[in-house]
Amino acid sequence: MxxxxxxxxxxxxxxxxxxxxxxxxxxxxxxxxxxxxxxxxxxxxxxxxxxxxxxxxxxxxxxxxxxxxxxxxxxxxxxxxxxxxxxxxxxxxxxxxxxxxxxxxxxxxxxxxxxxxxxxxxxxxxxxxxxxxxxxxxxxxxxxxxxxxxxxxxxxxxxxxxxVSPCSKEECISYIGSLEKYEYSDIAQAVDSLGGNIGSCIDFLEKGLIYNAVSKARQVAAALLSGSEYELLKALTECDGAKGLLRMTLVQLCLIIRDSAVSSFGGELIGCASHTSQELSRKYGRARSEKLYRIISEHIARLDRSCSKLLVINSLCAELSAI
Ligand SMILES: [Zn+2]
Structure with missing residues (x-):
């Protein structure tokens, strides 16, 4: 074992x-x-x-x-x-x-x-x-x-x-590589997006829920960067599909926004879209990035309290656009 x-x-x-x-x-x-x-x-x-x-x-x-x-x-x-x-x-x-x-x-x-x-x-x-x-x-x-x-x-x-503690990226790559099931370049991409969480990386490689969540979170982050409320609403609405996809997308989005807050002072980036995080950092600055982070976290909590997904999406879109 x-x-x-x-x-x-x-x-x-x-x-x-x-x-x-x-x-x-x-x-x-x-x-x-x-x-x-x-x-x-x-x-x-x-x-x-x-x-x-x-x-x-x-x-x-x-x-x-x-x-x-x-x-x-x-x-x-x-x-x-x-x-x-x-x-x-x-x-x-x-x-x-x-x-x-x-x-x-x-x-x-x-x-x-x-x-x-x-x-x-x-x-x-x-x-x-x-x-x-x-x-x-x-x-x-x-x-x-x-x-x-x-x-x-x-x-x-x-x-x-x-x-249990997260593995280092090296430990994660070495462990997944030892399964002899995935291409090295794919493993590197998974670890680059998700860090040393082996379960998430394998789910990503199997194109499971987390794979879709990473892709949706990148879309939402790009819509935030573009400043178009319509694009933002569209990207968020598209997450209202498979069970758990919206929540997992928001968790990934939180990491991207967290990165945008820390990148201004050279903190380690852990989200799945480091380039977008840096651009968001330039657009919003640290204080507004922190506000975005709080808003998204609060909406994740609303989902956990079984609030309607549609209401959560609409409210989130309105609050994010107002920043
Ligand atoms: Zn034994």
């Missing part, structure tokens, strides 16, 4: 396992695409690997089965389409946890993307609480989310929290 970068997680995992101090509950936090699930798989493999060294050997039967998602003692729960976990599935985990492992010395349950479980999140944690408070010796529970805020204090106080 290859986990790119994240040396701290690797060394901590090895130390905990070699000293026989494995936690029964872990929370892994980090931005989407930064490898939360991969880190969880790495830790499961480290705990179950036949080498017993605390570092997955990647070649034993157990490591290969975990990598392929078929190990009977590593269970990954799936949320339904809107990101929530059916409470019956969680009750089934609690019931299953008392049964001894099938092959390994521990059973690892992974419940990923907890931040998306807005409706059942709290209920699920309350069902899991007893298991997390008094886990059988053979049970390890791993939960992941974008931040610790997704969890109740009672859960946080009984778990070890680990944060």
């Amino acid at each position: 290859i986990l790119a970068g994240n040396e701290q997680i690797k060394s901590l995992t090895a130390a905990m396992i070699s000293k026989g101090r494995e936690p029964h509950s872990l929370i892994i936090t980090g931005e989407h695409g930064q490898g939360r699930k991969t880190a969880a798989k790495y830790i499961a493999a480290a705990m179950l690997c036949e080498s017993g060294t605390g570092v997955p050997c990647e070649s034993c039967r157990t490591c290969r089965m975990i990598k392929d998602g078929v190990h009977p003692d590593f269970m990954v729960l799936k949320a339904n389409d809107n990101g929530n976990y059916p409470v019956d599935d969680i009750r089934a985990v609690v019931a299953d946890a008392v049964v001894a492992p099938n092959e390994g010395r521990v059973k690892v349950y992974l419940i990923p993307d907890f931040d998306k479980s807005k409706v059942t999140g709290e209920q699920v944690q309350n069902i899991l609480l007893k298991l997390i408070e008094e886990p059988p010796d053979h049970v390890v529970m791993i939960l992941t989310a974008d931040s610790r805020e997704a969890f109740l204090q009672t859960i946080l106080s009984r778990t070890v929290c680990l944060g």
Whole structure:
């Protein structure tokens, strides 16, 4: 199980396992695409690997089965389409946890993307609480989310929290290159647009949602630069397509605008349109760029509060044009 970068997680995992101090509950936090699930798989493999060294050997039967998602003692729960976990599935985990492992010395349950479980999140944690408070010796529970805020204090106080960190651009290129699936020039373009977020870069290379979001964000940024309210409205309206596209486009747009604010004093550019960012910086200057950034962030928050996409687009267009 290859986990790119994240040396701290690797060394901590090895130390905990070699000293026989494995936690029964872990929370892994980090931005989407930064490898939360991969880190969880790495830790499961480290705990179950036949080498017993605390570092997955990647070649034993157990490591290969975990990598392929078929190990009977590593269970990954799936949320339904809107990101929530059916409470019956969680009750089934609690019931299953008392049964001894099938092959390994521990059973690892992974419940990923907890931040998306807005409706059942709290209920699920309350069902899991007893298991997390008094886990059988053979049970390890791993939960992941974008931040610790997704969890109740009672859960946080009984778990070890680990944060995944973004890889360097070099680590990202080297990892994606090792998959032997993409052209080097395409990988370089993805990393140049999205930095060291491996998940986002792979989604970009697969021409997934993020690929479209990057392209739309560049269009919106170009419309801002042109100063045409019509072009701006047109570019924003075109984002109202696939589920999640508008939000992801605005997140990418935020990074472009953030770059326009920092480029005036030579800050590092992290967005997907560095040339446009510099031109926007010349047009708007730092203070107005910061205002644009605030406006876009506020509209992302409105989308998160389930405001109508059409209303968000109209309001955003009007406010951006007024700057
Ligand atoms: Zn192994």
